[in-house]
Amino acid sequence: MSPRNDKTDRTYKQLEEGTKQARPLQHQHAREIQPYGKIVKLPIALDEKVCAASSENLNQLLADTMTLRDMYKKHHWQVAGGTFYQLHLLFDKHHGEQDELVDQIAERIQLLGAISLAMAADVAELKEARTMARQASDAGDEGTNDLLVSDVIRTNELQVWFLAEHLVDVPLVRADQGKAATASD
Numbered sequence: 001m002s003p004r005n006d007k008t009d010r011t012y013k014q015l016e017e018g019t020k021q022a023r024p025l026q027h028q029h030a031r032e033i034q035p036y037g038k039i040v041k042l043p044i045a046l047d048e049k050v051c052a053a054s055s056e057n058l059n060q061l062l063a064d065t066m067t068l069r070d071m072y073k074k075h076h077w078q079v080a081g082g083t084f085y086q087l088h089l090l091f092d093k094h095h096g097e098q099d100e101l102v103d104q105i106a107e108r109i110q111l112l113g114a115i116s117l118a119m120a121a122d123v124a125e126l127k128e129a130r131t132m133a134r135q136a137s138d139a140g141d142e143g144t145n146d147l148l149v150s151d152v153i154r155t156n157e158l159q160v161w162f163l164a165e166h167l168v169d170v171p172l173v174r175a176d177q178g179k180a181a182t183a184s185d
């Protein structure tokens with residue numbers, strides 16, 4: 001070892017001395033504390049079977065909502081054309097609203113004593129939020145029903161309206177003087 005390297009090694013040792021308590025504990029592996037699909041009973045006066053059924057539905061909805069949130073961001077970036085700026089802003093607003101729903105749904109799953117999914121790639125099948133809301137209500141899980149109806153369904157209904165109005169074929173300046181729409185149209 002050259003005198004120069006020897007001096008460098010001694011310097012590193014001197015620099016590290018007395019820092020053991022401050023070093024980050026890296027490369028640790030924690031024990032699993034709750035297997036996926038199991039329910040931890042919490043004192044919320046809801047039967048575990050109801051919690052399990054609601055959280056299973058909510059996990060599906062969570063994955064779908066994460067996908068929808070990410071699609072809004074994609075289109076926020078990639079939209080083009082004459083209404084670019086308007087849609088660019090609208091899609092980002094919708095993205096933010098879906099992101100809030102993701103948080104609300106995931107936290108509802110956790111408070112039911114279950115484990116929330118974290119990856120949109122876990123999407124397996126699509127179910128209707130309205131059906132899930134009815135199932136939660138029938139089982140006595142009014143909290144989940146309220147989240148589904150008041151937040152998920154109503155937010156998405158509003159977003160659908162905002163998007164659908166962009167697809168109505170109306171003239172920008174001159175009134176359309178053609179025939180009125182008939183039932184056969």
Ligand SMILES: [Fe+2]
Nearest residue numbers: 076077088092
């Ligand atoms: Fe942006």
